[in-house]
Structures are given as structure tokens and as C-alpha cells.
Amino acid sequence: xxxxxxxxxxxxxxxxxxxxxxxxxxxxxxxxxxxxxxxxxxxxxxxxxxxxxxxxxxxxxxxxxxxxxxxxxxxxxxxxxxxxxxxxxxxxxxxxxxxxxxxxxxxxxxxxxxxxxxxxxxxxxxxxxxxxxxxxxxxxxxxxxxxxxxxxxxxxxxxxxxxxxxxxxxxxxxxxxxxxxxxxxxxxxxxxxxxxxxxxxxxxxxxxxxxxxxxxxxxxxxxxxxxxxxxxxxxxxxxxxxxxxxxxxxxxxxxxxxxxxxxxxxxxxxxxxxxxxxxxxxxxxxxxxxxxxxxxxxxx
Ligand SMILES: Nc1ncnc2c1ncn2[C@@H]1O[C@H](COP(=O)(O)OP(=O)(O)O)[C@@H](O)[C@H]1O
Ligand SMILES: [Mg+2]
Numbered sequence: 368x369x370x371x372x373x374x375x376x377x378x379x380x381x382x383x384x385x386x387x388x389x390x391x392x393x394x395x396x397x398x399x400x401x402x403x404x405x406x407x408x409x410x411x412x413x414x415x416x417x418x419x420x421x422x423x424x425x426x427x428x429x430x431x432x433x434x435x436x437x438x439x440x441x442x443x444x445x446x447x448x449x450x451x452x453x454x455x456x457x458x459x460x461x462x463x464x465x466x467x468x469x470x471x472x473x474x475x476x477x478x479x480x481x482x483x484x485x486x487x488x489x490x491x492x493x494x495x496x497x498x499x500x501x502x503x504x505x506x507x508x509x510x511x512x513x514x515x516x517x518x519x520x521x522x523x524x525x526x527x528x529x530x531x532x533x534x535x536x537x538x539x540x541x542x543x544x545x546x547x548x549x550x551x552x553x554x555x556x557x558x559x560x561x562x563x564x565x566x567x568x569x570x571x572x573x574x575x576x577x578x579x580x581x582x583x584x585x586x587x588x589x590x591x592x593x594x595x596x597x598x599x600x601x602x603x604x605x606x607x608x609x610x611x612x613x614x615x616x617x618x619x620x621x622x623x624x625x626x627x628x629x630x631x632x633x634x635x636x637x638x639x640x641x642x643x644x645x646x647x648x649x650x651x652x653x654x655x656x657x658x659x660x661x662x663x664x665x666x667x
Contacts, residue, residue, distance in 0.1 A: 392644025401541025403512035442609035450476030524651035571595030
């Protein structure tokens with residue numbers, strides 16, 4: 368049986384047991400990296416599309432400031448973004464965009480640090496609205512690179528974080544850097560690694576082993592190997608066409624790797640570890656900015 372069939376089988380079994388949708392809300396996965404341009408947006412978008420094709424309801428939230436590129440990759444121009452929802456100017460259903468690929472996207476925003484100042488009523492309204500999304504199966508949050516607040520607030524709030532790296536030494540060093548920061552901010556991080564743009568499985572395993580061993584040895588952090596993606600010319604060709612490569616050719620080298628990763632993610636799904644839905648997620652998210660403001664005031 369090939370990987371795609373195995374995946375479909377696992378998902379059908381889960382659906383018949385009624386375990387894919389839990390009252391705990393969607394599985395929330397933040398995708399990040401130390402170095403920029405390593406493939407985060409391609410990974411989030413194509414993983415999301417693969418899952419949607421297997422019958423899951425998937426949302427991709429674009430949290431990369433300035434480089435709002437999930438929509439660019441899909442050739443879509445959203446009018447409003449998450450910030451408008453947090454400010455109470457728009458409802459979540461007004462900012463969510465359906466795509467022909469079967470996933471939904473929410474555009475990124477700036478100015479989240481001001482959210483520490485939201486009053487009780489604004490927060491309550493936001494939570495009531497965002498809970499409407501709790502029937503979704505998976506939310507991927509595509510962040511920027513590095514250790515800015517905009518990245519860390521999403522990383523800290525999510526149940527799981529996927530770090531993407533390439534085999535380049537600079538990318539590996541930066542991946543270690545962000546894992547170190549995550550480890551210092553949050554004790555129970557569930558960190559997973561994807562090695563992108565590899566020439567061989569052997570190369571991927573060497574890179575993954577190195578990151579996993581160093582994180583374990585020096586930080587006492589367990590990083591899980593989620594898999595790898597081959598260097599494949601279909602990726603940049605698809606980006607230029609503004610069509611995700613999984614859609615262009617689901618059997619391409621890169622697409623088959625996405626399916627492998629999808630399978631491993633399904634196998635690693637542990638619903639009871641989840642927080643309390645999107646309301647719980649955003650409560651941790653807002654808390655990040657509240658604590659930051661609190662600490663700044665203390666040092667003044
Ligand atoms: N597996 C791959 N094979 C070939 N090129 C890739 C691969 N992954 C990424 N790229 C190239 O890297 C570029 C940046 O990818 P992107 O997903 O936008 O990275 P990030 O979101 O981390 O900045 C892509 O436009 C593509 O040209
Ligand atoms: Mg990106």
C-alpha cells in the first residue's frame with residue numbers, strides 16, 4: 368500500500384470512531400523557522416491542501432508580517448484580516464476566504480502588541496466570535512522567521528509547533544536558536560522538525576539527527592522528526608504560477624513528501640493534549656502581550 372492509501376485508511380478509521388472532531392476544538396499548529404525563505408509558506412499551504420483533500424476542514428492563518436504570502440501563493444487578495452476581528456470591526460466569517468483548493472485562509476495583520484489593551488467586553492466579543500471556528504479540524508499558522516513577538520506569541524499559544532529548516536548550516540544554526548527561545552518561553556512545547564530542500568533521505572536524516580541531538584543534549588528538549596521534502600523544481604515553478612505544487616501535481620517528488628508528513632502528523636495527533644479550542648488559544652496569545660507589557664512596566 369502506498370503512503371497516500373495508508374493515510375486515507377487511518378483517517379477513515381478515525382472518522383468512523385468519531386475521533387477526528389473533538390469538542391476540544393481544532394488542532395492548532397504553528398509553522399515557524401529560524402532563517403527566512405526555508406519553505407514555511409509552501410509547507411503550510413500544501414500540507415493544508417493535502418489534508419483538505421482527505422476530507423478535513425482546514426484553515427491557514429497567515430501570520431507573517433509584511434510578507435503576507437499564503438494569499439500570494441494562492442493568487443488571492445483578502446480585504447480584511449485578523450486584526451479587524453480582534454478590534455471588533457469585522458466578524459471572523461467576514462475575514463475568512465474560501466479557496467478553490469478547498470482550504471480557508473485568514474490574512475495576517477500587524478499591531479498585535481496593542482491587543483494587551485483590549486477591554487473585557489472586546490475580548491469576550493472576540494472569543495464568542497472565534498469559537499464559531501471550533502468545528503474546524505486543523506488550523507495551520509504560517510509565521511515569519513526568527514524570534515519576534517509576532518512569531519513567539521503564536522508559537523507559545525499553539526499546541527504544536529513545526530520548525531522548518533534546510534540543510535544549510537545557517538538555517539540549522541537558526542533553527543536551533545528558535546528552539547532554544549521556545550524552550551525558554553514554554554516548558555511543555557511540542558516541537559516537530561521538517562528538513563526541506565534535501566537531495567537525499569540520508570542528508571535529511573543527518574540534519575534532523577543533528578538538530579534533535581543538540582536540542583536534547585543542551586536544552587533537554589524533545590524534538591520530533593516529522594520528515595523531509597526533496598529539492599524539487601516544481602516548487603518554484605508553482606510559486607511563480609501562484610498555484611500550490613500539491614495541486615499542480617500531487618504525485619511530484621515534493622508532493623509525495625508532503626503526503627508522508629501528513630501521515631506522520633496524523634499518527635502523532637494526541638487530542639487530549641489540546642487546549643480549550645480557539646478561545647483557549649487566543650487567550651494564551653493575548654496573555655503573551657499582557658505579560659510582555661507587565662514586564663516592560665516593571666523594568667521602567
Ligand atoms: N522543496 C523545495 N524545492 C525547491 N525549491 C523550494 C523548496 N521549498 C522552497 N523552495 C523555494 O524557496 C522559496 C521560499 O519558500 P517559502 O515557502 O516562501 O519560504 P518561507 O515561507 O519560509 O519564507 C520558494 O518560493 C521556492 O522557490
Ligand atoms: Mg512565508
